[in-house]
Amino acid sequence: MSDLRVSGGRVLLADGRRHDVDLLVSAGRIAAICEPTAAAGADEVLDATGLTVLPGAIDAHVHLGQDITVPRTPEDVALETASAAAGGVTTLLAYLMLARPYGEVLDEVVAFMEQHARIDFGLHVCIVSGEQLAELPAYVAEHGVSSFKFFMNFRGEEGAYLGLPGNDDAFLAELMRAAARCGAMVNPHAENIELIWRRRGEPVPPGLSPLQTWNHLRPAEAEAEALQRAAFLARVAGASMYAVHVTNARSLDALTRQGPGAPGLYVETCPHYLVCDEASGLGTRGKVNPPLRTAADREALWAAVADGTVDVIGSDHVPRHVSAKSDDLAKASAGFPGLQTLLPLVLSEGLRRGIDLGRLVAAVSSTPARLFGLAPRKGTIAVGADADLALVDLDAPQTITAADQLSGAGYTVFDGIDVDCRVVHTLVRGRLALRDGAATGEPLGRYQRRALSGATAVGATA
The missing domain is CATH 2.30.40.10 (Urease, subunit C, domain 1)
Known part of the structure; x- marks a missing residue:
């Protein structure tokens, strides 16, 4: 029986x-x-x-908590994982973003989430300090965290709103080497903040909507240049790199130019870049980093989903309350929720475009399972x-x-x-x-330890 x-x-x-x-x-x-x-x-x-x-969706790009640094209340976990289950997501990978060593908090966060999560979960952590970097091998070996975020745009005081210090490319290169030694992967948020600073100091062209203004202030070339730089550093280090939330044709070109010799280079985009653009009538609610781009960029992303250039589609779920979306573009928070809508949007929009069902499911299930060390237990329907x-x-x-x-x-x-x-x-x-x-409202979720991510994880399940 x-x-x-x-x-x-x-x-x-x-x-x-x-x-x-x-x-x-x-x-x-x-x-x-x-x-x-x-x-x-x-x-x-x-x-x-x-x-x-279908195999349950795996959302590889999730933020939890009103300040998106770490979940702090039962609702931070229970409501968001209930929304995930309502959208067919059975596992999520959430980013923790703190300035202090994660060894002090990981066990506590895992226990707290297991009390309230409706689905299974794993963790990424953001590396911002030398102390965290020194602990990185322990994060992998002792806590099962094998993927690490780095904000290339957080220089000077840019990360202060999240309590994170500024950093530089030399630190990123060191992080790449440390990850490579541990069979782990680096997930850089790629934007050249110096190009953005220059744009901020120039007059904004008249007649732009809020979303067109935001796209102008954080242009596609700032993202593409940073991705190219990060991919080069990853190649030098022999590290796997996961390009999060890629938004535009220039960025795709910068990544594909790395060629087949680039070890473990993977590409993620998000439903909002596939469904919306700068002309969408969303006002400041549509503010996100990197910004929504043009309709042509949206079509380029769909072509990249169809041909496999885009490996994963993740939601970049941000659960901040709508009250944080000020009518003032500069003050409105960046990001918006997307866990519950990930699978329905990808399936509906993709199938309308004639993309094979298996290809779409791979982008939201089997591929993130393989890249983030969850396979073969997750991401496929198979005995065992x-x-x-x-x-x-x-x-x-x-x-x-x-x-x-x-x-x-x-x-x-x-x-x-x-x-x-x-x-x-x-x-x-x-x-x-x-x-x-x-x-159902019942907390079913269990923590998923991940010993490997990136090319080493793919090779281990090949």
Whole structure:
């Protein structure tokens, strides 16, 4: 007897195609993949008739807490992970961003999140000091954190609003070498702040909307130049690099020019860069770093998703409350929530463009699992894998509304956008975190230790 039988659905298996098979789940893992007619008992049967059964999405780019440095209240975890489950996300990777050594807080953060998380989770940490850099091997070996953020734009006082000190390229190069020695990966936020400073000191062209102004002040070339510089430093160090939230054609060109000799260079973009642009009527709510770009950049990103240049699509979820979105562009907080809308937007927009379902699911599930050391337990439907599943009705048109969002942010920049699908059930290790579109509210989440990230993780599961 199995614990659960998922019956009657079309299941997307590792070959990227849908199959008419049933899944048997025992002790949180997929115990068997069988024909619908197979005689196999289960304590519970979940009817998936008319649904597509996908591996649960893995959102590799998430921030938690109102100050986005670390989750501090139960709601910081419970509400955001409930919104994740509502969107078919079964694992998230959250960034911790502190100036003090993480050895002092990691165990505490993990225990706190396990008390309140509705889905599984892992952690990245931001490296900003020599003390943190010295502890990096321990973060990997003792805490299972194998991916590290670095803000290339935080020079001088630029990171003061997050309590983070300024830094420089020499420190980034040292971080790259340290990560390479540990089989870890560096995730740089790439913007050339000196180019941005120069723009700030020049008059803004008249007649620009808030989002066009923000794009003008933080131009695409500032991102592309920094990515090229970071990729070169990674190549010199032999480190894996994960280019977070790539926004534009120039940045894609800067990365692809590194060529096949660049070890472990991976590219992420986000749904807001694929769905919105500087002409979207979002006002200051659409402020994000790097900014929303042009319609042409949006199309270039979709082409890169289709041909595999973009490896991963992550939400860059920021749960700050809508009250932080001042009407003053300079004062409005950057970023917005996106966990709940990640999978519906990627599937709907991608399938409309004729992109293969398997390719889209790879970008939000199997590839982040491989890159961040979660495979083979996560990111695929296979015997022995965790029963992390998103059961989706691909023929269920709906309109995204702020009222339907479970995040504590209280809004969505995708309000009013029509999508073609609906997440009906979400299972985390075989247990329902979302049933018939309603979050269960039960804290199911467990911390996922990751010994490797980047090329070493990919090689270990090849």
